Amino acid sequence: MRLVVQRVTRAAVRTGGELLGEIGRGAVVLAGIGTTDTPEAVDRMADKLIGLRYFPDAEGRTNRSITDVDGSLLVISQFTLHADLRRGRRPGFTDAAQPDLAIPLMDRFVARLRESGTPVETGRFGAEMTVELVNDGPFTLVLDSAHDLA
Secondary structure, three states: EEEEEEEEEEEEEEEEEEEEEOOEEEEEEEEOOOOOHHHHHHHHHHHHHHOEEEOOOOOEEEEEEOOOOOOEOOOOOOOOHHHEOOOOOOEOOOEEHHHHHHHHHHHHHHHHHOOOOOEEOOOOOOOOOOOEEEEEEEEEEEEEEOOOOO
């Protein structure tokens, strides 16, 4: 599983003019499920995301988590995070999970995040979406279950 986490002051996701989700202070999380991802890895990534300290404390140090700041998450499924760019100029997506694997794992990820008490909004799996965000910092993190789970 790969995550791109962008700290934001506000964000929204739409499809075809329909507002799917909107948050204030928090983070936009672009999430990609890979072919080798498991329910256990998804749970661990959710737990890691909830515990990450990427919000500033009173001294300006990144010492506060999403729950510490009463923030919200906007989670958007993005299979392109598993693009293979090693050959040629056109990305390949064979490492991205097919919907029959990806949808249940993405649903599990969102449910695990919500269990923490953090408000979570989402996009729509497989839809063409527009994402609007105001990046705070900017502060962006990239997590990959292949090497970020300890």
